[in-house]
Amino acid sequence: MGDDEPMLSVRTVFARACEPEDTPLPDTLRAAIADELDRAGRDGALRCEPSAAATWAEAERVRFTALFATAEREGCADVLVRRAVLACAPLASVSGAWLQWMSEPGNAEDPVTMRALALFAADVGTGHPGESRGDAYLALMRHVRVAVHARPAARLAHDRRIADPSFHMSALALTMSRRPDAYRGEIIGLDLCLREVGLLPPLAGVRTRGPDTADWAALDPGRARDPRRAPAIDDARAVAAEFTATAGAAGTAAIERGFAWAFAALRRWSDEVYRELDAARDPSFEMAELMRSRAREASSYHDRFVMRGRPLKQWLTEARTDPAPFLAALADSRLVRPGRSGESRLTGELVSESGRMFRVFPDDDLDVINRWIDALPADPAERGQLRPAAYQPRSFGFRPAPDTTGDDGVAPADLREAYTRLLRRSVTQATRRYALRYVERWLARSRHGMKQAAQSLPAEPPADGLRPWLLDQHDLHNSEFRDGSDAPLPSRAELIDSTLQLAPLTLIDGAWLAGHTDYQLASAERGHFLFNTYWDELGNGELELNHPLIYRILLREMGIDLPPTRSPEFAAWPAIRDPSFELPVYWLAIGRFPRTFEPEILGLNLAMELSGVGGSYRRARHALKQYGFSTTFVDVHNTIDNVATGHSAWAADAVDGYLAQQAPAARADAWDRVRTGYRSLNPPSGFWARNAARRARVEASAHV
Template sequence: MAFAQNTDAHRPGRAFVPFVLPDTIASLPRRPFEFSPAARDEAAASLEPGALFQRLLRDQESEASLLLARRVLEAFLPTDGHHENGSYEDTDAETIAVQVAEARAELAGTTGSLGAPGSEPRRTVLRQRAPLTLLGGCWLDNVSQPATQPSVIVNRLFAHHLTLRGDGNTKRGLAHLRRRALENEGVYLPSIAAVDFLDKARARPLTALHGCFYLALSRLPANFLPEVVGVHYAFHALGTDDLLTDTPPALPVAELRDTLDTYLDMAGPDERRRLHAAVRLTLELEREHVTTLAEFVSWRAGLTLESKVAEIISRHAPLAGSQHGGVRVGDSLLSDLFRSPGPSQGGTPALDLAAFLADLRESRHLRASGSGEGGCRFTDAMKFGGPMFGIFDEREAATLRAWAASVQLGERPRIEISPDTVGEERAARWSAALARSAPTDVVVAEAEPRDHRELFHRLVNIENFPNTLPLAAERAERCFEDAEILFVHGAGGRYTDATWFDYSPQALYERAERVYWEKLIQPYQPLQEIPDRDEVLFRQTTYYLTYLIDGAWLHRLGHLGHDERESDGMLFSIYADEMGNGDLRKNHITLTHRVLASAGIELPHIRDEAFMEQDELPDDLYGFAIQQLCMCLFPDRFYNEILGYNLAIEMFGSGEMRLHEIQKLRHHGIDTCYEQAHLTIDNFSAGHAKQAADIIVSHLDHVRRTLGDAAVAAEWHRVWRGYASFAYFLEQPMLEKIAAGAEPGATSPSPPAEPTTDAVTELVI
């Protein structure tokens, strides 16, 4: 493993390049990826394909998961545009489009031969393909983030992401539509994040490995933007799943092509090579998987009845344990046969299926029961009330009954087991590449940011600094705990009231409406005197750092495998609004840069190292932005807190402060587009503020229905401390009074655990 010094230390003389619209960046600068020694050690344990698939899907918060993602990408992607099939030359969009169209025609010929709709072969194919079918588009989950917004290409991709997510309605989203198509064919599977999903899909190692590549890309999209664009175009333009499920394309080919053209127009030679390499890899993977599906169908079609029975028994035997008690087949107890470890475990050989079937068909368990229905002990045990009722699905039970009937008819064909080895050679090639993977850009070091500016830089570019994650989690948790002081003293807030109250939907709406009207709307009176331009600009600069990461608190919520609550779709809709729903002109980060330009303020992009040297924005507001970036990196761990924070920040978008800022900016000829957008979009009638309250009610109702009332209380405590964490930074004057021992206002009923004034730390920094 390579070691290096911190690449983001302050360096005098760093070039200052002001950011200007439009953001035509085609890729981020190549940087190392820093991981802690603990993450290196955790990621060192080898994972079989299914376990790796689940880790990448379910763990979106740890260093180790990101290190695994980096290793997967190293194993799959050609280095510097080179691959075992040769080097890739710079290629235009038309050539790429022709290559993909030719591959689609080729795949269409194969998919059309994989069984008629509704047939067992087609169900087998769809079940095996399901992990990839349901993953489609996951690489866009995190492409929109502080490091990439407001890039032209990222907003193009986000518009596609919004379409794939059903414009915020999960019932219209691609994953839901695909699942319905599978169910229409008789393929019923649990959630893709369920622990038994791959088992129920009977996914082969090759399928899981392909899925690992797409999931890995979804974890590091900012650093692999050319690859994201290439994979996105090729996967959807190929439309393998459209062909298999006989459904319309998720995205129009013309729209995909337009996005490809736009990107290539902005890309340099290196980005173009990387994109083309990703296209070629996607074509290779899809050809490989469809070929495997065809071989799988062919293998199954050639199975004898005995081989089909053997396949069923081999799948269920490891789960049988000692449940068969004293039941014998031949000279052995079933409990002993099914417990036998395989050779790799250093024990007795694995179950000899051919010998077992030979013994079973001569045993009393398959002799006719005399019921006149062709039954026997074995098949009777599968009936309602029998000891094996519900163990086998309908297809499996029908196969076992057919075999039992053939045995009773005296059929004794030679037992030849045809093992399922389809795709194993291809899977072994990718597994070997994974085992060899050792990215040279991985650096092992502890995160030691020297100040808030460097910490902010690391958090914005978290893909390159995963070793900062433990620090971020600790900092976010400490802020949430400290903010609970406002459970007692929050009524004195100028713009918020974080005092504790027992939750009910009515109580939440009443509190929110009271804060909205009494603290944000009714106090408003137009300013009689407008401060001078310098004073107005200074006050605005205290906001700009958080404006530049607008929406960041939501950008990691509702990703694949983490998007099954109604509240997830509602939160995604709010984030989509913040990003202009893919319309670059309406993107709130774009609006912020418009305002900065109108005020004559020049800054590098926040992703750039040079931003650490800027002197336009004051240092004492970094803490506010840092807290937002810290908590957003843990969308599962801090889900409840983010809901509360979302309510507070969306409510703050309306009312007195916003109206006064508009008045001052207009007076001095500074663009008011950002303030105007929030004044309208965040209203408590139907805007984000009201939606934020609705989201909390929806989430807690889901908790009540699934876990009970007691769980609601615990979740609510965390939601409300999320609200308080926003107030903790906003209400600085009140907190200073608390720290000085003064009583700032009335109190509400005590929270579950009352904090002390010692909790007031790092008020705004």
């Protein structure tokens, strides 16, 4: 791409950065991001000085509060409330989302990761659907009736009432969130800055309208969601300190870059919003905005009506760039009675049910027109001196960069290389295509012979939900365990070998759910079950409860000290056999596509969480105890995966919720996909099943 390549609008960048499976964007914008981060330093922005950010924010909140007080006296505070809430929406609706990919299967044992994930978990309201900080902001938007484009957050880009400057910071922060390998320190720095700032300054004016308007604690990213916990800003400082301690001077510099950029961007944006709100106190400002936005379509229908000797169509055409002359002519026309909107044809006869402009203007637009008419002076001379405020928001765009990412189309050479690559969030497009094809082949194999499968979900979804079936399966596991209680235990060597062969799988516990750390999914009706499960697998931020770490302790008891999971040395460990990477690569691959394979992930999750409860975990416990090894790993799983209130129950509820939201005609297909996902934990391995996988590979290649 060269200089003649079209710019990406800031709205486009924001919308694409909200999409969990659209990963090329950070590489496309790497030059723009580097320039943004460097410019903060070149412009002399304050470095990582939390006290300065907090002091600035408090002074800025005082400034906005005073502006709203003035508007209250002038009778236009409602206008400022509406515009302030819209201006803050692109940032506040995704509050904390820049942390969404800080955890990845390859760093699940890292203290920085666990601290960052704990902070993010609080932001999304872990365990409760619709309880993220963004959801709290959505409630505020609904309260002031501006939420028409608010869900999902990507749709905010469609709302032309929000000016470009309000998308700038969130668009780049979300884009950086998709490349934690490149911007880990910068993300920690910008998060720290936003939490030091706390409640966005324009919202201080909104808060003066009443303490019950919103959940203000949720809208302040520096405060705790739970009053029993420490403030979120304390956790953010701890994340920064931990990262600095491990990454050294380079880590400190990265944090400072992110903090400085965020602080500079916030100050520029806050000034823009203040200017906009100040201008909006003038009724003619919003009227000019309205005319500018509607002039293009309106000009097609008004070639006969004449004002001041010129067709209205001509006036409207010119109003697309400068509406002031048109507004002056309209104010003097027979359509308007200055100071009396109730008696004006424009807001009465013409827009009535029998009028020629019925439903042309929605209620919000009519409010703008009425306000403008009521503010017009009766004296024509005074009206002639009026001109709308000159404020015009800046437009933003980013120039895409040439593709120099090294994606030469070379896919992983084998399972071990694929394992190492897929442990990271950021992969080349060749690796992404490999992952997609791997999943498609695995699922094709899982579908083979589904009707004859002995261990599968029912052919039809139970009318009363999966909970009764779940209890039946638990009873079956218990019976099988008791029936096999006299079976000989594996030898010590066999137990150690099987534990080692499971290491590539167990050390990425929850990897099939990694995509559900995406902000919009983690607090969704179904997704919150999956994120909460993922959060549990990693110990809820407590390293002593982290499942991969617990498993490493067990391996060390057995005399096995493996390299770090994300290192090439781990995948190359000679004692781990090739087939031990097959299922882990499937987990890592499908976890990258939380939307594309949602029903399959739901089924896989149910199978995984139910697989050992009541049966194999108990048998494994006996074997471990027999040879003097810790049973903590299986004990933890047998309790948290329980079928009453644990992961198995959550998994069943997530499937039931998914099916309930499907149209009746689509439910059978959706259920088949869930069943396929369930079977994919242990797919058939015979000739015909493998042949089905090969056919899927050929079909997939034909569509690339």
